[in-house]
Amino acid sequence: MPVTYTDITPAALDKTLTLAAQAFxxxxxxxxxxxxxxxxxxxxxxxxxxxxxxxxxxxxTHLGIDRLTGEVNRTCWQLRSYADAALAGHPLDCRIDTALxxxxxxxxxxxxxxxxxxxxxxxxxxxxxxxxxxTAGGDTACALAAGCPAIVKxxxxxAATSERVAGIVSKAAAAAGMPEGVFSHIHGAAFEVGKALVxxxxxxxxxxxxxxxxxKALFDLAAGRPDPIPVFSEMGSVNPVYLLPGRxxxxxxxxxxxxxxxxxxxxxxxxTNPGLLIGIxxxxxxxxxxxxxxxIAKVPSxxxxxxxxxxxxxxxxxxxxxxxxxxxxxxxTGGPEGLATLARTTGATFLANPQLYKEVFxxxxxxxxxxxxxxxxxxAGKMEGQLTTTFIxxxxxxxxxxxxxxxxxxxxxxxxxxxxxxxxxxxxxxxHGGPYPATTDSRFTSVGEDGIRRFMRxxxxxxxxxxxxxxxxxxxxxxxxxxLVNNQWTx
Amino acid sequence: MPVTYTDITPAALDKTLTLAAQAFxxxxxxxxxxxxxxxxxxxxxxxxxxxxxxxxxxxxTHLGIDRLTGEVNRTCWQLRSYADAALAGHPLDCRIDTALxxxxxxxxxxxxxxxxxxxxxxxxxxxxxxxxxxTAGGDTACALAAGCPAIVKxxxxxAATSERVAGIVSKAAAAAGMPEGVFSHIHGAAFEVGKALVxxxxxxxxxxxxxxxxxKALFDLAAGRPDPIPVFSEMGSVNPVYLLPGRxxxxxxxxxxxxxxxxxxxxxxxxTNPGLLIGIxxxxxxxxxxxxxxxIAKVPSxxxxxxxxxxxxxxxxxxxxxxxxxxxxxxxTGGPEGLATLARTTGATFLANPQLYKEVFxxxxxxxxxxxxxxxxxxAGKMEGQLTTTFIxxxxxxxxxxxxxxxxxxxxxxxxxxxxxxxxxxxxxxxHGGPYPATTDSRFTSVGEDGIRRFMRxxxxxxxxxxxxxxxxxxxxxxxxxxLVNNQWTx
Numbered sequence: 001m002p003v004t005y006t007d008i009t010p011a012a013l014d015k016t017l018t019l020a021a022q023a024f025x026x027x028x029x030x031x032x033x034x035x036x037x038x039x040x041x042x043x044x045x046x047x048x049x050x051x052x053x054x055x056x057x058x059x060x061t062h063l064g065i066d067r068l069t070g071e072v073n074r075t076c077w078q079l080r081s082y083a084d085a086a087l088a089g090h091p092l093d094c095r096i097d098t099a100l101x102x103x104x105x106x107x108x109x110x111x112x113x114x115x116x117x118x119x120x121x122x123x124x125x126x127x128x129x130x131x132x133x134x135t136a137g138g139d140t141a142c143a144l145a146a147g148c149p150a151i152v153k154x155x156x157x158x159a160a161t162s163e164r165v166a167g168i169v170s171k172a173a174a175a176a177g178m179p180e181g182v183f184s185h186i187h188g189a190a191f192e193v194g195k196a197l198v199x200x201x202x203x204x205x206x207x208x209x210x211x212x213x214x215x216k217a218l219f220d221l222a223a224g225r226p227d228p229i230p231v232f233s234e235m236g237s238v239n240p241v242y243l244l245p246g247r248x249x250x251x252x253x254x255x256x257x258x259x260x261x262x263x264x265x266x267x268x269x270x271x272t273n274p275g276l277l278i279g280i281x282x283x284x285x286x287x288x289x290x291x292x293x294x295x296i297a298k299v300p301s302x303x304x305x306x307x308x309x310x311x312x313x314x315x316x317x318x319x320x321x322x323x324x325x326x327x328x329x330x331x332x333t334g335g336p337e338g339l340a341t342l343a344r345t346t347g348a349t350f351l352a353n354p355q356l357y358k359e360v361f362x363x364x365x366x367x368x369x370x371x372x373x374x375x376x377x378x379x380a381g382k383m384e385g386q387l388t389t390t391f392i393x394x395x396x397x398x399x400x401x402x403x404x405x406x407x408x409x410x411x412x413x414x415x416x417x418x419x420x421x422x423x424x425x426x427x428x429x430x431x432h433g434g435p436y437p438a439t440t441d442s443r444f445t446s447v448g449e450d451g452i453r454r455f456m457r458x459x460x461x462x463x464x465x466x467x468x469x470x471x472x473x474x475x476x477x478x479x480x481x482x483x484l485v486n487n488q489w490t491x
Numbered sequence: 492m493p494v495t496y497t498d499i500t501p502a503a504l505d506k507t508l509t510l511a512a513q514a515f516x517x518x519x520x521x522x523x524x525x526x527x528x529x530x531x532x533x534x535x536x537x538x539x540x541x542x543x544x545x546x547x548x549x550x551x552t553h554l555g556i557d558r559l560t561g562e563v564n565r566t567c568w569q570l571r572s573y574a575d576a577a578l579a580g581h582p583l584d585c586r587i588d589t590a591l592x593x594x595x596x597x598x599x600x601x602x603x604x605x606x607x608x609x610x611x612x613x614x615x616x617x618x619x620x621x622x623x624x625x626t627a628g629g630d631t632a633c634a635l636a637a638g639c640p641a642i643v644k645x646x647x648x649x650a651a652t653s654e655r656v657a658g659i660v661s662k663a664a665a666a667a668g669m670p671e672g673v674f675s676h677i678h679g680a681a682f683e684v685g686k687a688l689v690x691x692x693x694x695x696x697x698x699x700x701x702x703x704x705x706x707k708a709l710f711d712l713a714a715g716r717p718d719p720i721p722v723f724s725e726m727g728s729v730n731p732v733y734l735l736p737g738r739x740x741x742x743x744x745x746x747x748x749x750x751x752x753x754x755x756x757x758x759x760x761x762x763t764n765p766g767l768l769i770g771i772x773x774x775x776x777x778x779x780x781x782x783x784x785x786x787i788a789k790v791p792s793x794x795x796x797x798x799x800x801x802x803x804x805x806x807x808x809x810x811x812x813x814x815x816x817x818x819x820x821x822x823x824t825g826g827p828e829g830l831a832t833l834a835r836t837t838g839a840t841f842l843a844n845p846q847l848y849k850e851v852f853x854x855x856x857x858x859x860x861x862x863x864x865x866x867x868x869x870x871a872g873k874m875e876g877q878l879t880t881t882f883i884x885x886x887x888x889x890x891x892x893x894x895x896x897x898x899x900x901x902x903x904x905x906x907x908x909x910x911x912x913x914x915x916x917x918x919x920x921x922x923h924g925g926p927y928p929a930t931t932d933s934r935f936t937s938v939g940e941d942g943i944r945r946f947m948r949x950x951x952x953x954x955x956x957x958x959x960x961x962x963x964x965x966x967x968x969x970x971x972x973x974x975l976v977n978n979q980w981t982x
Contacts, residue, residue, distance in 0.1 A: 025897050070596070088978075095920040095941075105561070109910060113920040116900070118933070223714035227876070227927040230934065385718070398959055406516050409607070414951040417959065419600060428975055429586040429604040431951035436718040442609070442948040443721065450586075450949070457933040458941070460905040460922035468889055468908065482980045484919055487579070489973045489980050 005159045005187040012186075013196055019181030020120040020149040021202040026179040028117050028147040032087045032479065038176040039083035039144060042136055043076035045168035053164060057130045060158040062303035067266060068130070075131040078138055078426050082145040085428070085449035089481025091115055091146060091456060092472050096485045109463050112473040115456035117147035118230075119204030122197045124218070125155040125162060126209035127305050128269045134158070135165040135185065138446055139207030139232075146455040148205070149182045153197060156189040157306040191217075198222050198231075205455050206231040207446065209271070212359075212437055219440045232454045233440040234433065237386040238275035238359050239421045242376065242408065244401070246394030247418060248284035253291045255392055259365075260295030262420035264332070264340045267302045268363025269309070271432075272388050272421040275359055278347075278368045278379055289344070289367055293330035296342045301334025304362065313362035317341055320360055325349035329367065339363055347375035357384065373401065380407035385435025385442065388414040388421035411435060413442065496650045496678040503677075504687055510672030511611040511640040512693040517670040519608050519638040523578045523970065529667040530574035530635060533627055534567035536659035544655060548621045551649040553794035558757060559621070566622040569629055569917050573636040576919070576940035580972025582606055582637060582947060583963050587976045600954050603964040606947035608638035609721075610695030613688045615709070616646040616653060617700035618796050619760045625649070626656040626676065629937055630698030630723075637946040639696070640673045644688060647680040648797040682708075689713050689722070696946050697722040698937065700762070703850075703928055710931045723945050724931040725924065728877040729766035729850050730912045733867065733899065735884030735892070738909060739775035744782045746883055750856075751786030753911040755823070755831045758793045759854025760800070762923075763879050763912040766850055769838075769859045769870055780835070780858055784821035787833045792825025795853065804853035808832055811851055816840035820858065830854055838866035848875065864892065871898035876926025876933065879905040879912035902926060904933065 008016070030038075046053065054068040061068070085091060092114045100108035121143035125134035132138060135152050143150040154162035166185035173182050188194060194214075198206055198221045206222055206229065208215050215233025222231045241259070248255065262274055277292075279285040304310040321328055326345045332338035340363040347370035350356050356366065370376040383389075389412035391398065391405070398405060398417070409415055413434030424432055424447050432447035433439045439446075444454045461469055471478050482491050499507070521529075537544065545559040552559070576582060583605045591599035612634035616625035623629060626643050634641040645653035657676035664673050679685060685705075689697055689712045697713055697720065699706050706724025713722045732750070739746065753765055768783075770776040795801040812819055817836045823829035831854040838861035841847050847857065861867040874880075880903035882889065882896070889896060889908070900906055904925030915923055915938050923938035924930045930937075935945045952960060962969050973982050 090975075097916070097918040097920040106914075108916055108918070111905075111916055111918065111920040113922050119901075219719065220714070223711070223719075228710065228714075228931060229927075230932065395956060395959060409950060410610075413949065414602075414953055415955075416953040417955045419954040423597075425588070425599055425602055427588040427599070427602065428978060429588040429602040429951060431604050431949040433949070435948070436720075440719060441721065443944070445949060453934070457926070458904065458922040458924070458936060459900060460920060462905055462907040463910040464906075464908045465886060468886060484581075487919060489982075491980075 005154070005163070007188045007190050007193050008186040010196060013193070013200070016151065016184045016186060017120065017200045017202040020151050020184055023149045023179040023181030024119050027149055027182045030178070032089070034176065035145065035147065036083040036087040038172060038178055039079045039141065041172035041176055042169050043079040045172050046072055046076050046136060046165070049168060053131070053161065056164060057158060057161040060161050061130050061305050063266060071129060071131045074426065075137060078132065079136065079141045081426055082141045082449055082452060085452065086145040089472060089479055090449060091452040092481060094472055094481065094483035096473060096483055098486060111460055111462045112469065113458050113460040114470065114472045115453065116459045118455050118457055120149045120151060120202050121205045121207060121455050122203045123150050123152045124194065124208040124210065125152060127155050127157045127309065130158040130161045131165065133209045135162045136169050138451060142451040143207070143455050146452045148455045151184045151186065151197065151203070153194060154185060154187050156187070159187055194218065195221055199225060203229065205229055207454065208233040209446065211235060215440060230454065231440055232444050232446060234271060234446050235437055235439060236271045236359055236361065237388070237434065237438040238357065239272050239386055239388045239390070240276040240278055240383060241274045241390040241392060242380070242404070243277060243279035243285065243288065244391070244393030244397035245280055245282055245284050246397040247392050248279070248288050250394065252284050252287040256288050256291035257295060258420050260292055260299070262422045263296070263365045264299045264363040265422050267304055267339065269305055269361065270422050272424060274365055274390065274421055276366055276368060278370060278376055280373060280376055281369045281371060285369065289329065293342055296330040296332060296340050299332035299338070299340035299363070301332060301339040309361065313360065316360040317362070317364050320356065320364070320366065323353055323355055326356070342367060344369065347371055347379060351378060351382065373404070377404050377407065380404055383411045385438040386412040387432060387434045387438045388412055388416055390416040390419065390421055392418055413438065413445070496645070496654070498679045498681050498684050499677040501687060504684070504691070507642065507675045507677060508611065508691045508693040511642050511675055514640045514670040514672030515610050518640055518673045521669070523580070525667065526636065526638065527574040527578040529663060529669055530570045530632060532663035532667055533660050534570040536663050537563055537567050537627060537656070540659060544622070544652065547655060548649060548652040551652050552621050552796050554757060562620060562622045565917065566628060569623065570627065570632045572917055573632045573940055573943060576943065577636040580963060580970055581940055582943040583972060585963055585972065585974035587964060587974055589977060602951055602953045603955070603960065604949050604951040605961065605963045606944065607950045609946050609948055611640045611642060611693050612696045612698060612946050613694045614641050614643045615685065615699040615701065616643060618646050618648045618800065621649040621652045622656065624700045626653045627660050629942060633942040634698070634946050637943045639946045642675045642677065642688065642694070644685060645676060645678050650678060685709065686712055690716060694720065696720055698945065699724040700937065702726060706931060721945065722931055723935050723937060725762065725937050726928055726930060727762045727850055727852065728879070728925065728929040729848065730763050730877055730879045730881070731767040731769055731874060732765045732881040732883060733871070733895070734768060734770035734776065734779065735882070735888035736771055736773055736775050737885030737888040738883050739770070739779050741885065743775050743778040747779050747782035748786060749911050751783055753913045754787070754856045755790045755854040756913050758795055758830065760796055760852065761913050763915060765856055765881065765912055767857055767859060769861060769867055771864060771867060772860045772862060776860065780820065784833055787821040787823060787831050790823035790829070790831035790854070792823055792830040800852065804851065804855070807851040808853070808855050811847065811855070811857065814844055814846055817847070833858060835860065838862055838870060842869060842873065868895050868898065871895055874902045876929040877903040878923060878925045878929045879903055879907060881907040881910065881912055883909055904929065
């Protein structure tokens with residue numbers, strides 16, 4: 001029998017956030033080593049309960065055990081890599097400009113700068129990643145690595161999993177002697193809870209992964225505070241894929257096979273799911289479409305994350321398919337309409353109907369057949385901000401379409417050459433973000449260690465004696481971190 | 492006879508911004524060397540006209556020729572140092588994670604990330620720095636160094652100076668073969684012009700230096716766009732100075748002399764002007780106050796930047812002095828009330844009256860006499876976000892007041908030890924920013940090369956063949972820039 005969680009009361013929320021605020025200074029002042037060990041302990045706790053966590057999440061999310069076990073592993077990797085980055089001092093981004101007492105016309109005083117944490121961070125867990133972008137997921141790991149207490153609002157669709165993960169985090173915090181309030185976990189199915197969280201004076205930044213409506217609402221609330229705070233909302237995208245003839249001529253079946261997998265992976269419930277496939281009419285595109293259609297037709301139905309998502313998918317798919325000039329090419333097995341879906345339209349139809357740009361969250365993709373390269377360029381020019389954009393083409397295609405390449409770069413955070421957008425590497429070079437409406441601030445990422453920077457700000461120390469400076473800024477560099485000293489990187 | 496400039500019409504503004512949008516791609520694709528040379532050429536143009544510029548600005552702003560000549564020099568230094576930073580590749584912040592084809596459970600593909608420019612940037616020139624934070628000032632230099640076209644709205648208080656500087660920039664752009672629209676200069680005394688600028692779809696970011704009201708209004712407009720864009724508004728602060736007894740015991744007269752200079756420098760018209768001096772009652776504070784009062788009493792009156800600022804100063808000073816429990820300690824010479832002003836109140840009075848926290852822009856400072864260290868801590872705890880906070884104290888004072896030190900760090904972008912806040916170094920370690928309401932985003936700076944990052948975003952290239960990558964990301968590192976490669980900094 002599913003456990004029911006009650007929304008936190010305003011009084012309890014205030015108490016929780018007061019504790020988080022009180023935890024900030026002591027937590028910020030823990031050593032990088034202590035913070036690293038804390039994050040490692042969370043990872044170890046998750047690993048120790050991996051099977052139990054995966055089984056519980058499978059019940060709540062209907063994602064498979066293998067995927068969920070892999071996601072626990074990924075979450076542990078994330079926690080450890082951000083912990084390593086914090087220990088290595090990358091997020092501190094230290095700059096030291098030593099005094100120039102003899103400079104003319106005026107001497108330069110000693111100034112040194114490092115990044116410091118912003119304060120308590122509110123994290124809104126996502127529905128589609130019950131581990132990696134939820135309770136102990138990317139935003140929480142970034143906040144804790146930065147030195148910020150985290151307050152996580154569980155996603156109601158996997159509240160029990162969230163609660164179980166929160167228990168592991170809290171246990172690790174207590175064992176590591178971290179201040180009470182360094183991590184808090186709350187439930188709140190009602191929007192009012194999220195609203196109160198974002199508006200509370202103790203909260204200094206927000207991380208969110210979810211819908212455009214939800215992410216934008218939190219952004220607006222934060223911008224309207226007496227003291228506006230930064231919100232990084234990752235709101236998904238249609239991740240357009242541009243199919244150029246040169247590559248399809250070489251490998252249409254292989255590309256189709258890769259995309260059948262990418263479109264339907266995790267029942268299509270990824271932020272990086274390829275929702276639009278844009279090709280140029282011709283025999284190679286026809287081959288690609290028929291291969292893709294054949295693969296999609298074999299994909300069995302599956303249960304989506306929660307009934308709300310399943311209903312939205314059914315509704316949005318029906319709306320998309322009912323648009324004039326849109327035809328159904330193939331759907332998967334199981335039930336009269338299957339689940340995985342490939343639809344098709346022309347470039348002219350697409351350009352004329354803004355409804356077709358909208359994301360259909362799930363295993364749905366729309367193939368757009370352009371009359372020519374000019375029409376493809378026109379579509380690229382109208383595209384909104386995206387997490388990813390993919391160029392499927394030969395090197396000649398790439399070189400011969402510079403205007404298209406420029407247009408694609410302008411609208412995405414990650415630009416992929418002959419690959420698939422699903423599968424987001426957790427490493428320093430990753431960018432999981434993009435121009436609005438993919439996110440609310442294209443200058444940051446929610447995946448990879450640079451995500452830690454969302455929750456930090458620079459603090460400059462001027463004319464401080466060496467022994468009063470933070471360790472990170474001392475001449476002797478006791479933390480052995482990379483720093484820009486008098487404009488040269490050095491360790 | 493002063494020249495009058497007409498506000499730009501909506502149609503002309505649209506045409507200007509369309510040109511800026513068209514200039515974006517070709518300008519972004521210029522080489523780092525070409526961009527560096529362009530910024531250097533602007534600096535050379537300013538230097539060639541230094542005396543003429545200073546003379547014209549003196550007429551418009553009433554700032555002295557020496558100060559203005561120095562400001563032209565500083566502006567040239569700024570342009571060149573940001574150009575050097577761009578050429579050195581610092582703002583590109585490159586990360587390279589090479590492929591790991593044999594990694595288990597899944598291989599890693601090659602991913603590489605660099606910062607790319609956001610697009611056209613709207614710059615609002617400040618009134619108090621006709622060169623360094625105006626037409627070819629910090630925001631413009633950051634935008635151009637980032638690879639973004641800049642559209643500058645002249646400050647109406649020095650429109651002719653702005654026009655003359657704009658002519659120099661435009662000439663340098665033409666000589667360097669930069670695309671038309673890389674730099675534009677508009678006039679607009681009406682708020683409607685600024686509003687139209689921030690709301691125009693071609694504008695992708697905003698830089699502003701000025702009042703809280705103005706900066707917050709632009710922030711709100713930008714946040715309310717269909718596609719919200721980042722706004723860095725630097726809105727000034729009261730720059731509190733905490734005077735601890737240990738240092739005053741050693742050097743009250745020297746500290747007083749330094750602060751008399753800092754309070755009245757440039758007729759007090761700096762964002763970093765020290766508006767609050769917070770001390771603990773006792774003989775050393777009395778010595779400091781009497782020395783400071785004597786120095787302030789000798790400061791001659793002067794003409795402020797423009798009549799609006801002079802009137803606001805008179806009104807705000809009168810309001811501050813009329814508050815219950817506030818007394819006038821000293822004022823400068825010239826006229827019955829002079830201009831430079833030192834007022835005094837108690838900690839208890841200050842804590843009870845929010846009006847006293849407000850900035851009085853000009854050569855005004857309020858001395859707050861706290862009953863004890865606890866009262867000083869209470870004041871620090873209530874302080875809003877600041878550009879700078881200064882600790883005047885002995886090393887023992889610093890060590891013995893950890894809670895005070897923590898509170899001060901939380902509320903400022905630059906923390907100064909036994910120095911003065913005026914004088915903002917242009918170097919990588921500078922932070923000219925701070926928690927709201929000092930700025931609209933504490934994570935960025937408007938001074939120093941890191942200010943360039945305000946106008947850039949990361950773009951990740953996944954699975955690209957070496958020869959299709961941008962130069963900055965190629966294995967061979969043809970630009971010879973510092974990059975984080977497989978988590979190690981290397982050149």
